Amino acid sequence: MSSDINSVELSVIVPVYNEELNIDYLFERLLSVLETLDTSYEIVCVNDGSKDNTLKCLIEHHHRNPVIKVVNLSRNFGKEVALSAGLDYATGAAVVPIDADLQDPPELIKELVEKWREGYDVVYATRRSRGEESWLKQMTANAFYKIIGKMSRVPIPRNTGDFRLLDRRVVEAIKQMPERTRFMKGLFAWVGFKQTSVLFDRPQRYKGTTTWNYWRLWNFAIDGITSFSFxxxxxxxxxxxxxxxxxxxxxxxxxxxxxxxxxxxxxxxxxxxxxxxxxxxxxxxxxxxxxxxxxxxxxxxGRPLYLVRDAYGFKNNGEEGIGNRD
Missing domain, CATH: 1.10.287 (Helix Hairpins)
Structure with missing residues (x-):
């Protein structure tokens, strides 16, 4: 991890798993947005045990542009853990997690940053529409948010994914939570702080197919309910x-x-x-x-939340069990 947290104002975290087809276009759009913000930034990509050429593509982009940093996990730990690893490695005063499939439009980051500079600690992106998702997917998603809203003492925003901006104070608070079953949407809500939302229309996935089938979504919903309701x-x-x-x-x-x-x-x-x-x-x-x-x-x-095989673009070996760094 970088030794100087204050050297970067904005960190963008990108958990990736088998996203070879989307990497080039993702960085093209992401960099074009970040370069207009007139601020220092870094892009922390967490390779969650991809089986295609995702890691190779990430390393190539890192060598072309040092602001792109890569954390390569030792295996597939799941998106929630990969996102947690990204929070551990991100050094910015503000942190923005974003999906690699471009269903989270990078252009919205500018609006998130503007809200942050107004004084908000958390600015989450709420989906005004869910693209062309099937009626079954939309129905089950609405049912989940209604159920967890009734059962949980922590108000979890509806139609809101991981795409949001987090102030450094919020990131440090989340890093204090060591639980292995991580429902990040709930953790983001649990910490509190001053929060607001930004609406957007969710586009379709750029390329490739999602790995989130209904069985995985069902287990994800159970994790969310059991993590935040007795x-x-x-x-x-x-x-x-x-x-x-x-x-x-x-x-x-x-x-x-x-x-x-x-x-x-x-x-x-x-x-x-x-x-x-x-x-x-x-x-x-x-x-x-x-x-x-x-x-x-x-x-x-008490097992570690994740293990890192190697990482690229970080100055210090700040984590036990981390492999090669350049």
């Missing part, structure tokens, strides 16, 4: 009390009916329905407890 754990106490109360009332009704009309032949169907229903409730409860327990297990192992 409600899934607490609700089962109330479900249990409700079922117990209903069972008591039903038992009272059966006793009363038996005293009045005698004993009926027990119904096989009703017994099976009750057993299957209660069994299903118990399995769902155990599953939710398992989700939280697995995250506790991940935390207590």
């Amino acid at each position: 409600l899934p754990l607490k609700v089962w106490s109330y479900v249990g009390v409700t079922i117990s109360l209903l069972s008591f009332l039903y038992a009272t009704f059966l006793i009363y009916r038996t005293l009045l009309y005698g004993v009926d032949l027990p119904g096989y169907a009703s017994i099976m329905v009750a057993i299957l229903f209660l069994g299903g409730i118990q399995l769902v409860t155990l599953g939710i407890i398992g989700e939280y327990l697995s995250r506790v297990y991940e935390e207590v192992k």
Whole structure:
């Protein structure tokens, strides 16, 4: 990492995974915007174990332009961890995470910086429209934000990704959070500070295909909910009390009916329905407890959040386990 944090005013973090097709055009647009800001800047690219020629392209751009710096992780750790690595290595007074697929328009950075200079600590980019996403993707995204908005004590802005500007004070606060299951949108909201938003229309991906399928999005949503809400754990106490109360009332009704009309032949169907229903409730409860327990297990192992194989463009070897630097 750079030894002098104040030497750079603006850091742009770009987590990349198999983005070979987008790299050239990304830097073309990104540099054209940054050069108009009349400020010192750096671009910190975090290669998250790409399997194509992404790393090679990044290194070539670094040698052509030293403001482009590269952190090469030892394997694929996931976007949230790659973004965290970028925050660790970024040295600017303000930091802007941005996606490499150009669905986050680099031209919006100028507006983010203007809001920052007005005194805001966090300026997040909110999607006014979501491009040409399918109705299912839009429906599930809206449902997720509604659910987590109801369940979490931390207000998480809707239709807002990682694209935002963070003041150095906010970055340092986020770096104090060591959790392994990282829902960055929630962490950005949790730290507070003075925040505002900027609206934009989200374009389509420039080239390539996204790796975010519905299964990954489902697990991402679970990570977000379990990281910022205990409600899934607490609700089962109330479900249990409700079922117990209903069972008591039903038992009272059966006793009363038996005293009045005698004993009926027990119904096989009703017994099976009750057993299957209660069994299903118990399995769902155990599953939710398992989700939280697995995250506790991940935390207590205490493994590093990420490992760096090599890095390019940084002066000091400031992290344990980092490989070659030039």
